[in-house]
Amino acid sequence: MNRRSFLLSLGGMTLSQLLVGCAGNNQPKLNVQLLKGSIPSQVVNRFNRSLKEKVELKFAPVGRIEELYKRLLSWQENPKATDEPVWTRFIPLRNSQTVAVADLITLGDYWLTTAIQRKLIKPLEVAQLQQWSSLDSRWQNLVKRNEQGIPDPQGKIWAAPYRWGTTVIIYNRDKFKELGWTPQDWSDLWRSEVRSRISLLDQPREVIGLVLKKLGRSYNTENLATVPELEKELQTLNQQVKLYSSNTYLEPLIIGDTWLAVGWSSDVISVLARYPQLRVAIPRSGTAIWADLWVSPKETAKDALSSQWIDFCLQPKSAKEISLFTKANSPITTDIQASDIQESFSSLLLNSQEVFAKGEFLLPLPPEATKQYESFFAKMKA
Structure with missing residues (x-):
């Protein structure tokens, strides 16, 4: 990664x-x-x-x-x-x-x-x-x-x-002002108003992890087969996504092709300074x-x-x-x-202790668990 x-x-x-x-x-x-x-x-x-x-x-x-x-x-x-x-x-x-x-x-x-x-x-x-x-x-x-x-x-x-820092949701404030709400948690990625308007990281641990967090599970769940609703949630989320990228997920957001992106806080700092229409939300249920x-x-x-x-x-x-x-x-x-x-x-930068308390490090998984994440992710995007 x-x-x-x-x-x-x-x-x-x-x-x-x-x-x-x-x-x-x-x-x-x-x-x-x-x-x-x-x-x-x-x-x-x-x-x-x-x-x-x-x-x-x-x-x-x-x-x-x-x-x-x-x-x-x-x-x-x-x-x-x-x-x-x-x-x-x-x-x-x-x-x-x-x-x-x-x-x-x-x-x-x-x-x-x-x-x-x-x-x-x-x-x-x-x-x-x-x-x-x-x-x-x-x-x-x-x-x-x-x-x-x-x-x-x-x-x-x-x-x-x-x-x-954390994995965050970065969004276009102007677009969501028209919708009358702003992203607050992972569950907002499933809302019909943002279908085909989302860019996600091209990372199995990050994407599957946020779905696990939405379901009340841990980012570091070792056996995905113990989460029966996971595959259905992944397929539904995939229908919301316009693109997967770990390098260029911010560019579509800046030019208006997407309205919302999931990315790393370290990446979004420079664009926040240059594009005042962009805002960041740290998911309330916890993040990586x-x-x-x-x-x-x-x-x-x-x-x-x-x-x-x-x-x-x-x-x-x-x-x-x-x-x-x-x-x-x-x-x-x-x-x-x-x-x-x-x-x-x-x-x-504010409320960092609360964010830290709810957040999780992406800890190393056994090789078989890593292969399982990769398999679920590939099936999700197929």
């Missing part, structure tokens, strides 16, 4: 290539490769000022989670990769060298299982994370895995969350939760700076800045008020 499979271009203050401090042979260094737009530059600058010694900080944004995962794979094959000399960056048409192994890297929670299974990352030194105890137990359990990447209360800590995590590549050495950075992201002031500037939620409680944000983003 490739959440956000196109480049993100978030509005407001975002982090471009940022290098803080002067290079020195004996100077401590922290190399972080992160998802573009997921950390504001203000947080990096404050972190630099908080350090007691001079440190070279290198924060390099990458456009897609998939690309970050591919870097983990390349580092496994070439663990001695190093940074290219600065002067070579200005040579036109040169061949790019292998990117240096980072101390920390962003990874989506959905990629965590395979990263552990393929031994691309190593457990974190939780004893050095002062803010760890402030995390809700659900966050701690999400990243506590066994060696096969399966959630395990006795497992090691493989990652640290720093922001999260995605998370951006810090992980440590397998080949990196133990580094206290990495722990300091993770801790810094979980401090209340940093967490609030990350939420406000990246339009995502924090794994720790923040005091964000309606007056802090634009109205169009209020549904994404």
Whole structure:
């Protein structure tokens, strides 16, 4: 599954290539490769000022989670990769060298299982994370895995969350004003007024999951055969759908071909800023939760700076800045008020604790269950 499979271009203050401090042979260094737009530059600058010694900080944004995962794979094959000399960056048409192994890297929670299974990352030194105890137990359990990447209360800590979002309904406010109602929950996707006006993600777990949620079941139901009404609900929903896409589901909504779409909150941020007719609803019965995590590549050495950075992201002031500037939620409680944000983003950032309580992570399923989801989904679209 490739959440956000196109480049993100978030509005407001975002982090471009940022290098803080002067290079020195004996100077401590922290190399972080992160998802573009997921950390504001203000947080990096404050972190630099908080350090007691001079440190070279290198924060390099990458456009897609998939690309970050591919870097983990390349580092496994070439663990001695190093940074290219600065002067070579200005040579036109040169061949790019292998990117240096980072101390920390962003990874989506959905990629965590395979990263552990393929031994691309190593457990974190939780004893050095002062803010760890402030995390809700659900966050701690999400990243506590066994060696096969399966959630395990006795497992090691493989990652640290720093922001999260949801699967949402995004709709054209003008069209629904004419209808006299607005989408509030998954059941609204079955209403006759929106037949052939819906775009859905081309993802079995997401689509079947929202139907399960409508029926009062879990996104992580392992045996779909235990839900007798599921196939009928899937077929009825399919009649409502104009297209399935995980990459271009917003474009039809913008030009008016569809009136409603189901997508990831991280994708809709930029279009909300540019198209005032669009609004977002987080389904009242609950939805899927995605998370951006810090992980440590397998080949990196133990580094206290990495722990300091993770801790810094979980401090209340940093967490609030990350939420406000990246339009995502924090794994720790923040005091964000309606007056802090634009109205169009209020549904994404307010009432986050209630949304989190009703939401579910898409946890890894057994292989046979995964095949069942794929089979049901293919039959639905046939």
